[in-house]
Amino acid sequence: MDGQDRRRRPTISDVAAAAGVSVKTVSRVINGEPGVRPALAERVLAAVAELGFRRNALASGLRSGRASATIGLIIEDLANPFYSTIAAAVAKVARGHDTHLITVSSEEDPALERRQFAELCQRRVDGLIIVPAGSDHAYTRSEAELGLKMVFLDRPPSGILADSVVVDNAAGAAAGVADLLAAGHRRIGVITDSPSVYTARERLAGVRTALAGAGVPYDDALVRTDVADPGRAARAVAAMLDGADPPTAFFTGNNRITVGAIQELCRRGHDAALTGFDDFELSALMPRPLTVVGYDVRELGRAAAARLFARIGGDASWPSETVVPTRLERRGIGS
Amino acid sequence: MDGQDRRRRPTISDVAAAAGVSVKTVSRVINGEPGVRPALAERVLAAVAELGFRRNALASGLRSGRASATIGLIIEDLANPFYSTIAAAVAKVARGHDTHLITVSSEEDPALERRQFAELCQRRVDGLIIVPAGSDHAYTRSEAELGLKMVFLDRPPSGILADSVVVDNAAGAAAGVADLLAAGHRRIGVITDSPSVYTARERLAGVRTALAGAGVPYDDALVRTDVADPGRAARAVAAMLDGADPPTAFFTGNNRITVGAIQELCRRGHDAALTGFDDFELSALMPRPLTVVGYDVRELGRAAAARLFARIGGDASWPSETVVPTRLERRGIGS
DNA sequence: CCCACGGAAGACATCGTTGTCAACGGCGTC
DNA sequence: GACGCCGTTGACAACGATGTCTTCCGTGGG
Numbered sequence: 001m002d003g004q005d006r007r008r009r010p011t012i013s014d015v016a017a018a019a020g021v022s023v024k025t026v027s028r029v030i031n032g033e034p035g036v037r038p039a040l041a042e043r044v045l046a047a048v049a050e051l052g053f054r055r056n057a058l059a060s061g062l063r064s065g066r067a068s069a070t071i072g073l074i075i076e077d078l079a080n081p082f083y084s085t086i087a088a089a090v091a092k093v094a095r096g097h098d099t100h101l102i103t104v105s106s107e108e109d110p111a112l113e114r115r116q117f118a119e120l121c122q123r124r125v126d127g128l129i130i131v132p133a134g135s136d137h138a139y140t141r142s143e144a145e146l147g148l149k150m151v152f153l154d155r156p157p158s159g160i161l162a163d164s165v166v167v168d169n170a171a172g173a174a175a176g177v178a179d180l181l182a183a184g185h186r187r188i189g190v191i192t193d194s195p196s197v198y199t200a201r202e203r204l205a206g207v208r209t210a211l212a213g214a215g216v217p218y219d220d221a222l223v224r225t226d227v228a229d230p231g232r233a234a235r236a237v238a239a240m241l242d243g244a245d246p247p248t249a250f251f252t253g254n255n256r257i258t259v260g261a262i263q264e265l266c267r268r269g270h271d272a273a274l275t276g277f278d279d280f281e282l283s284a285l286m287p288r289p290l291t292v293v294g295y296d297v298r299e300l301g302r303a304a305a306a307r308l309f310a311r312i313g314g315d316a317s318w319p320s321e322t323v324v325p326t327r328l329e330r331r332g333i334g335s
Numbered sequence: 336m337d338g339q340d341r342r343r344r345p346t347i348s349d350v351a352a353a354a355g356v357s358v359k360t361v362s363r364v365i366n367g368e369p370g371v372r373p374a375l376a377e378r379v380l381a382a383v384a385e386l387g388f389r390r391n392a393l394a395s396g397l398r399s400g401r402a403s404a405t406i407g408l409i410i411e412d413l414a415n416p417f418y419s420t421i422a423a424a425v426a427k428v429a430r431g432h433d434t435h436l437i438t439v440s441s442e443e444d445p446a447l448e449r450r451q452f453a454e455l456c457q458r459r460v461d462g463l464i465i466v467p468a469g470s471d472h473a474y475t476r477s478e479a480e481l482g483l484k485m486v487f488l489d490r491p492p493s494g495i496l497a498d499s500v501v502v503d504n505a506a507g508a509a510a511g512v513a514d515l516l517a518a519g520h521r522r523i524g525v526i527t528d529s530p531s532v533y534t535a536r537e538r539l540a541g542v543r544t545a546l547a548g549a550g551v552p553y554d555d556a557l558v559r560t561d562v563a564d565p566g567r568a569a570r571a572v573a574a575m576l577d578g579a580d581p582p583t584a585f586f587t588g589n590n591r592i593t594v595g596a597i598q599e600l601c602r603r604g605h606d607a608a609l610t611g612f613d614d615f616e617l618s619a620l621m622p623r624p625l626t627v628v629g630y631d632v633r634e635l636g637r638a639a640a641a642r643l644f645a646r647i648g649g650d651a652s653w654p655s656e657t658v659v660p661t662r663l664e665r666r667g668i669g670s
Numbered sequence: 671c672c673c674a675c676g677g678a679a680g681a682c683a684t685c686g687t688t689g690t691c692a693a694c695g696g697c698g699t700c
Numbered sequence: 701g702a703c704g705c706c707g708t709t710g711a712c713a714a715c716g717a718t719g720t721c722t723t724c725c726g727t728g729g730g
Contacts, residue, residue: 009481011686022710027688035708052477057457058393058403059686063715068393070437078426079633081616084419091413091440100437100458102405105426122392123435142387146344262620266668281416282615285597287622287668298414333601333622346716357680362718370678394716398685 010051018047030055061124071308072120072128073103074113081281082255082297083131086153089301090129097309099126110134121148127308129153129301135196137162149311153304155198156321163311165304165322169199169277172293172326173206174213176275177251179291179328181214185249185273188216189240190223191233191261192253200225203253203277222247233260234267241270249273255280255292262286279329286332295326345386353382365390406643407455407463408438409448416616417632418466421488424636425464432644434461445469456483462643464488464636470531472497484646488639490533491656498646500639500657504534504612507628507661508541509548511610512586514626514663516549520584520608523551524575525558526568526596527588535560538588538612557582568595569602576605584608590615590627597621614664621667630661 012030016023021040028036029044030053036044047053061068073090075083091101102120106113113133117140120128127149130137137152138159144150150157152164180188190207193200204225211218221243224236233252237260240247249272250265252258258276265272266287279294303322347365351358356375363371364379371379382388396403408425410418426436437455441448448468452475455463462484465472472487473494479485485492487499515523525542528535539560546553556578559571568587572595575582584607585600587593593611600607601622614629638657 007481012688013686023686024688024710024712025708028709031688037708040709052481054453054457054478056397056459056686057454058459059397059715060688061715062391062394062397062685062717063687063689065688065715077423079420079423081416081419084416084422085414087419087422087438088412088414088440091438095439100439100454102435102437103422103426104430104435105423118389119392119435122389124391124393143389146342146387259617259620266620280617282594282617282620285594285617285622286620347718348716358716359680359682359718360678363679366718372678375679391716394685395718396685397687398716398718400685400718 010053012053012055014051015044015047015053018051019043067126067312068124069099070123070125071099071101071305071312072116072123072125073101074106074116074120074128074130075103076108076131076133077105078103082278085297086131086301086304089298090305093302093305093309097312099309106131106133108133114139117143126312127151129304129308130157131155132157149308151304151308151311153300161319163304163307163319163321165300165307165324167199167295167300168323168325169202170206170209172295173203173251173253173277174210175206175326175328176277176291176293177207177210178213180249180251180273180275181210181216183249183273185247186216187219187222187245187247187249189237189247189250189272190253191227191236191250191257192223192225193228193257194226200253207251227253227257227260230256230260230263233257234264237261237264238268241268241272247272249275252276254278258290258292262288262290275328279331283331284333288332289330290332292329292331293326294329295324299324345388347388347390350379350382350386350388353386354378402461402647403459404434405458405460406434406436406640406647407451407458407460408436409441409451409455409463409465410438411443411466411468412440413438417613420632421466421636421639424633425640428637428640428644432647434644441466441468443468449474452478461647462486464639464643465492466490467492484643486639486643486646488635496654498639498642498654498656500635500642500659502534502630502635503658503660504537505541505544507630508538508586508588508612509545510541510661510663511612511626511628512542512545513548515584515586515608515610516545516551518584518608520582521551522554522557522580522582522584524572524582524585524607525588526562526571526585526592527558527560528563528592529561535588542586562588562592562595565591565595565598568592569599572596572599573603576603576607582607584610587611589613593625593627597623597625610663614666618666619668624665624667627664627666628661629664630659634659 012026013023016026026044029041078084087103094101104116110133121143129151131153132155136159137157141160150162156164192204195201208218227233227236250261252261255278275291277293279292347361348358351361361379364376413419422438429436439451445468456478464486466488467490471494472492476495485497491499527539530536543553562568562571585596587596590613610626612628614627
């Protein structure tokens with residue numbers, strides 16, 4: 001309650017005074033070092049308990065030069081289930097290494113990403129997992145040279161050589177479109193985010209590969225890019241359906257777009273086939289059939305964290321790119 | 336790449352040597368303290384840039400005795416959207432106070448919760464937001480006396496007097512059941528988690544209040560507790576519908592139970608009314624009408640963080656309980 | 671010409687802890 | 701009885717930074 005006249009937090013030297021020993025002896029006891037007579041150790045432990053002493057991990061880390069037992073995770077937005085799933089997976093791996101996780105959101109702002117990066121460096125995190133917002137990460141180089149371990153997640157870094165873990169975007173999109181083609185569709189509406197986004201670019205490339213593989217020409221009128229939210233996605237679907245020679249199927253580039261497409265198709269009761277990249281929560285309960293290009297999001301986080309701790313543990317091999325596979329899943333009620 | 340023969344991280348004294356000044360002068364420059372001739376300051380900044388110096392925030396905090404600019408959040412599982420929404424809201428408020436957030440999962444294990452608590456204390460976090468797993472928090476008292484600020488979230492603490500932020504569980508449940516009663520339902524199946532869970536207990540109390548208010552007797556045969564996952568919820572719904580004199584409506588105690596109930600009702604094509612506590616993602620797209628007792632989950636996190644930073648800022652008022660209101664929302668397609 | 675004065679810069683102690691090394695006492699050994 | 705050894709314990713420095721205080725210098729007034 002009253003924050004003014006509370007007592008000072010006890011230090012190791014308070015404990016030493018209370019137990020009538022030197023600070024070094026206290027240090028030995030609380031760190032389980034050998035060479036302390038049991039009787040003394042007991043007195044020290046009693047003093048520790050009585051004073052409610054807790055070792056200051058920051059001071060301890062400073063003196064001993066040990067790693068800080070902290071890693072950082074820079075993502076776009078923790079409120080997004082995709083990122084929170086990753087954060088949970090990373091935290092779980094970190095716990096296995098007795099390491100804490102500081103998660104920060106870059107809000108897709110490269111400048112903020114840089115600031116967050118600098119702050120985490122000042123805290124002397126042992127490593128960082130970064131979902132890059134910016135497109136140039138040369139600024140991380142000096143820290144990497146000073147021993148900061150980094151793993152880039154979901155998108156590869158540019159301007160620096162470092163580990164990365166990404167989804168098999170092109171192959172997944174190609175498989176999704178190939179599936180629609182195999183079902184006989186020849187006019188497939190493609191709706192995706194801006195090609196400035198790595199994943200959107202890769203997925204669109206996969207779409208082209210699949211079309212080419214089936215000898216179906218790529219038709220610009222059937223491709224809509226720069227769609228960033230469900231509302232816009234719904235309007236894009238509407239526009240294509242209202243156009244001349246409408247598509248009989250849609251391929252959507254991420255789950256926000258997929259949700260927008262579902263809303264518009266359900267609203268019209270239209271039965272166009274729909275395949276979307278990314279699975280999402282409760283996709284199985286959607287009121288119409290759809291197919292998703294799914295992958296294990298936790299695996300993304302897990303693989304990145306595993307890579308990071310391998311580096312922290314001393315792995316000095318050449319940077320690697322880990323690719324997480326995708327698979328087609330039938331979703332929605334009635335599928 | 337090569338982690339062995341990299342150079343040591345430069346310290347303030349390396350910078351001082353490079354600039355030909357004392358460490359104190361460097362300290363003054365990097366902290367923007369007055370009293371340094373511009374020419375010298377420039378030399379220092381040049382050295383900082385050249386060496387890639389970054390102040391060690393841990394050492395700085397140790398010496399200056401400032402707060403660590405870190406808070407902790409103890410939740411059950413970051414992968415759960417409810418908790419990740421809270422974490423995101425807390426992180427956002429924290430950023431406004433130039434504070435980092437360490438999130439840890441207790442996995443609903445009171446022993447782990449205590450361990451996590453201790454670890455965060457050793458890191459000298461300025462404050463903690465705790466979603467309690469255990470039922471006794473007297474063990475936090477000594478830290479509270481040493482100045483640790485705490486706010487309990489979603490469930491009040493026991494064994495210690497501290498701020499808390501909770502949902503208006505009883506009133507929300509009462510409103511949900513009253514709504515079903517107003518629609519003419521007299522046999523309402525109630526499915527909830529174990530009464531050992533605070534929220535389940537409060538919500539069940541709200542249910543009884545509403546029934547009593549309408550003069551409808553509380554019938555044990557229509558109440559099923561200790562339901563902890565969608566599968567069990569579906570089976571509970573099935574059992575009630577298959578019983579004699581089945582309910583015409585269901586009230587479900589949380590969103591996992593609501594989802595299980597929807598699955599079973601959809602499977603049977605049964606048209607019982609359904610009202611559930613907690614909104615959930617995509618509830619609007621559920622293939623049947625339902626009503627949810629919703630509330631602003633972000634507001635929970637936001638309020639808790641605001642309370643915590645008020646405490647950190649010196650607020651020494653009597654501990655308060657903040658109650659976040661609920662409201663009924665019609666959800667599902669066709670509602 | 672001397673001294674008080676004020677601004678700039680540095681020397682030194684310090685935060686809480688751990689690493690290094692020296693000191694101490696008791697013991698066995700020659 | 702002197703020596704060396706070993707198991708204990710403590711004194712002191714150091715980690716990387718900042719707070720306090722002193723020193724130094726140039727200036728202006730008497």
